[in-house]
Amino acid sequence: MGQVLEHLEQLARLTRGRDRDSMDATLVEVLLPLLDARCVVLWEAVPEDAGERLLTRARLERGMTVPQSSPPWVSLSDLPRVDDDPVRVQAWLARQTRVVADGAMHRVLVPLITESDRRLLIEAVLERAPDVHAVRVVEGVARIFENFINLLESSERDTLTGLLNRKSFDDTFYKITRRTPVLPDADGGQRQGQEAAQHWLGVVDVDHFKSVNDRFGHLIGDEVLLLMARILRSTFRHDDRLYRFGGEEFVVLVRAADSAAAAGVFERLRRNVEQYPFPQVGRITVSVGYTAVREHDTPSDAFERADRAVYLAKAEGRNTVRCYETHVQLGEPTPQRGSDGDIELF
Numbered sequence: 016m017g018q019v020l021e022h023l024e025q026l027a028r029l030t031r032g033r034d035r036d037s038m039d040a041t042l043v044e045v046l047l048p049l050l051d052a053r054c055v056v057l058w059e060a061v062p063e064d065a066g067e068r069l070l071t072r073a074r075l076e077r078g079m080t081v082p083q084s085s086p087p088w089v090s091l092s093d094l095p096r097v098d099d100d101p102v103r104v105q106a107w108l109a110r111q112t113r114v115v116a117d118g119a120m121h122r123v124l125v126p127l128i129t130e131s132d133r134r135l136l137i138e139a140v141l142e143r144a145p146d147v148h149a150v151r152v153v154e155g156v157a158r159i160f161e162n163f164i165n166l167l168e169s170s171e172r173d174t175l176t177g178l179l180n181r182k183s184f185d186d187t188f189y190k191i192t193r194r195t196p197v198l199p200d201a202d203g204g205q206r207q208g209q210e211a212a213q214h215w216l217g218v219v220d221v222d223h224f225k226s227v228n229d230r231f232g233h234l235i236g237d238e239v240l241l242l243m244a245r246i247l248r249s250t251f252r253h254d255d256r257l258y259r260f261g262g263e264e265f266v267v268l269v270r271a272a273d274s275a276a277a278a279g280v281f282e283r284l285r286r287n288v289e290q291y292p293f294p295q296v297g298r299i300t301v302s303v304g305y306t307a308v309r310e311h312d313t314p315s316d317a318f319e320r321a322d323r324a325v326y327l328a329k330a331e332g333r334n335t336v337r338c339y340e341t342h343v344q345l346g347e348p349t350p351q352r353g354s355d356g357d358i359e360l361f
């Protein structure tokens with residue numbers, strides 16, 4: 016009975032989290048003592064040009080006080096390859112728990128695949144072979160964790176495109192622009208996460224989208240939005256954040272070294288959209304405005320600056336990319352929306 020109560024208490028802890036990071040951290044905190052494990056890691060497989068890499072979402076070793084995770088802007092080439100460990104690959108492929116002896120250690124691997132197709136893996140390293148009961152406990156905890164992650168993801172995603180929704184923008188903006196997590200280095204010390212380069216916020220607005228709906232109907236309009244989301248995903252990196260703010264307006268939060276690099280990234284998006292053959296509709300273009308995220312910036316201030324740059328791009332004839340800071344440096348007139356929604360320059 017005492018053990019059941021303890022398990023219930025741990026499960027209550029697991030479901031208390033309101034964001035993914037705290038749920039990830041609680042998962043490994045719950046599993047480490049439950050299994051009397053030496054180490055528990057929650058991995059996520061992230062795609063890279065040549066295969067997949069393993070991102071550490073949470074890792075806790077016996078003796079550590081708080082779980083660690085990969086820095087949010089970690090370079091993929093610094094992460095271990097998924098293929099380097101066939102046991103992990105097999106666990107994912109078979110979608111089944113694997114228990115393997117590894118020298119003097121034993122590993123328990125439980126694969127999870129979320130509704131948004133994220134591939135996660137819980138890996139526990141134990142000094143003794145786990146009994147059947149222990150393995151079932153990990154699997155049970157894993158299923159509850161998976162259900163809650165799915166719930167959380169569905170609340171933060173746009174239902175049409177699967178991109179992040181507006182509601183999750185504020186949270187992720189602060190998390191990404193302010194957080195600098197630490198990972199233990201090889202000799203047990205801690206190194207600062209990779210220094211975050213400059214962040215840029217871009218607003219991407221489809222040109223003349225109303226006429227797409229008017230000419231082809233809303234179903235085709237929705238198809239265009241879905242394809243736009245696909246182009247965004249393939250243009251930006253795995254750790255850039257992509258949102259649909261509703262309608263035909265998308266927002267992207269990216270990291271780039273400087274203004275020229277940011278310009279290059281947004282220009283690539285503009286070109287990729289322009290060159291994409293949208294079925295039935297043909298050519299679609301976007302107007303893009305972007306701004307540098309400042310120290311102590313708020314999500315709404317950054318958004319407003321990028322949005323003003325979009326007005327400029329629209330006023331200049333659309334299918335173009337404008338930077339808010341460049342516009343201010345040049346002392347150009349400030350764009351504002353007129354009462355009829357059209358753009359006016361003051």
Ligand SMILES: Nc1nc2c(ncn2[C@@H]2O[C@H](COP(=O)(O)OP(=O)(O)OP(=O)(O)O)[C@@H](O)[C@H]2O)c(=O)[nH]1
Binds near residue numbers: 220223224237333
């Ligand atoms: N199909 C579809 N249309 C949508 C959705 N949300 C908003 N819209 C439509 O998007 C259109 C946006 O039109 P406007 O804001 O006038 O802008 P626009 O025609 O793109 O013109 P510019 O932005 O000035 O180039 C409206 O017709 C909305 O009805 C959606 O989820 N699906």
